[in-house]
Amino acid sequence: MHDILINWSPQETRVAIIENGAVQELHLERTLERGLVGNVYLGKVARVLPGMQSAFIDIGLERAAFLHVADLHTSGPHHGKGDNGNNVPPVPIEKQVFEGQTLTVQVIKDPIGTKGARLSTQISVAGRMLVFLPQDNHIGISQKIGSPEAREQLRTRMQALVGKPEEGGGGGFILRTNAEEASDSELGDDIAYLRKTWGLIRQRAVTQPAGSLLHQDLGLAERVLRDLATEQTQAIRIDSQQQFDLLKAFGTAYTPASSAKLEHYRGERPIFDLFGIEEEIARALARRVDLKSGGYLIIDQTEALTTIDVNTGGFVGARNFDDTIFKTNLEAALAIARQLRLRNLGGIIIVDFIDMVREEHQHAVLSEFRKQLARDRTKTTVSGFTQLGLVEMTRKRTRESLAHMLCQPCSTCAGRGQVKTARSVCYDILREILREARQFDPKEFRVLASASVVEMLLDEESQHLADLSAFIKKPISLSAEPALNPEQYDIVLM
Structure with missing residues (x-):
């Protein structure tokens, strides 16, 4: 509960x-x-890319959206078997869409990073218990609903409620899990609501200009x-x-x-x-996650994938080292599944559990991990342990992660996660002064840098600064500038 x-x-x-x-x-x-997922737009084809079997569609956003041939709704054969049993090849995208064409499209994936939204021309409108597919006539039932007999009974009821196209009915529907106990009147109300919504979308599509939002999800x-x-x-x-x-x-x-x-x-x-x-949100943005046993996780999110490293930390509660590792990994399996949901981490995820010698420990940890992931609303796929002892998994990426929504890259390190040491910046400054002394002949060189860099030049690096001043035969003065970040400096010729 x-x-x-x-x-x-x-x-x-x-x-x-x-x-x-x-x-x-x-x-x-x-x-x-x-978020844009579920939104329906009147789009205009900006560019067709036959090599990628895709097209860029202008839907009025900052970046053009992306439509792949697999997401194009076609009334004819697309994928499947022909009469002779051979696979029917998909119709090339350049034969289905052309530049300047207007299309009613729906966002199926939000823009993430530098990628534009992903689109489909197969429109679906979600209701309370049903999802309406106005371009289809198929009745689909969620696999989570009861037995095959119960699903077939629901399908028969739905076919009667939907009616025939020639009688003003038709359209495809998918029954969501909460439709299992629904009465005919409840299903009928949902059907009427969804058809009315689709009617409004079609009406706007013929009256609004390209790039218009036709329908927005709740x-x-x-x-x-x-x-x-x-x-x-x-x-x-x-x-x-x-x-x-x-x-x-x-x-x-x-x-x-x-x-x-x-x-x-x-x-x-x-x-x-x-x-x-509020504290939980702050912890969900941190790199380190402490476990109750004394172990901890290190979570690093990059453009390509997310890595999660498990460490024993100060946990020494078990009788021997193997048991300590096993218990830490079991606790980590539960914590990782929860962190994936909290942070909404998606894409490729690599988990580095602590190496376990005993094979039964590996099976137990993997089983616990899969059990915890089964609670996730978002689709996950887990592979076993690799030869390097890593667990590879994927979690469907449907929206931005919590960190990407709440944070931005550090203006100082530009997302690297680290900055140069004060000593490294000192040596950059000394090299730059030597380089400029060969080209210019000022009376004096003045260095503007952060307080930590100036302090090091006056203390630990003072001898090197004095030697350089003697070598170029020019005085070098220092000025601490609070506005400069640790890597920034300026050399002024006086």
Whole structure:
């Protein structure tokens, strides 16, 4: 069982999922930086790239979005088997789209880093229990729903509710897991809502100019009721009376079960202070994560992949060294799965557990790791231990990580994570003075640098500075500039 806390302000909505008193997931949405996934746009083809079988589409954003041939909806054969049993090759993208063409497209992946949004022409509109696929006629059922018999029964019910295209029905639907216990009237209401939404999208597509937003997915607070709340949710608390009223109205119409769990938090202390969530966010941005046993994790996030290193630290509680390593790795498996959810780390992830000699220990740790990852809403794939003793895994990247949303690269180190030592900068300065002394003939060289560099030149490097001054036969003066960062300096010719 878990609780959901919603901290709302006009500029930002933050959601924390609490289980057993600990934060398991953090979701954050800023009004000016709302994610684009689910948004439907009227796009214009800017460029077709046959070599990459893709196209760049202008949807009115800063960067052109990306459409791959695999994400193009076609009414004819695309992939599959032909009459003769051979694979039918996909129709090349240059035969399906052309520059200047307008397309109704949907964002399936947010822009990340330097990459533009990824698009699909297969439009889907999410409802409370159903996902509507207006260009298809297929009825899909979530694999998490009951037995094959239960799924077939639901499919039969849905086909009757959807109706035939010639009778004004049709369209494809996917039943979400929360549709399992739904009545025909609830499913019918969802179908009507989704068809109405699609009708509005089509109407805007013929009246709006290219680059227009035709449909926007629900905000984070509404998605809590639609997507995050489950039978395991005990209470949903929100700290804004205005948003509570809006959510109550939305929930009563679309998610009555979730709406019944909605509470307005009126406490004096900020809602996120109840479970120390502000401190948890600060820890989720740190490189080091301490384990209760005394061990710790080191998490490094790079452009290509994320590495997680497990260390025993001060843990010496077990009877022998093998048991110490085993118990640290077991605790780390649980902590890593939680950190992946908290930080929303995606892409390739390499975990360096402490080397284990016994094979049964390796199997137990891997089994525990997979068990903890199974709780993740986001798709994960885990390989076994490699020859180097590393665990390779992937976690689907659907939005920016917490660190990328809340932080930016350091202006001093430019994202390197380290800066030159004061001594290295001193030697750079001495070389630069020598270089300029060969070209110019000033009365004096004045060095402007950070306080730590000036201090070292006056103390430990004073002899080298004096020797250089004697060699070039010019005085060298020093000036500490608080505004300069540790690597910055300037040499002024007086």
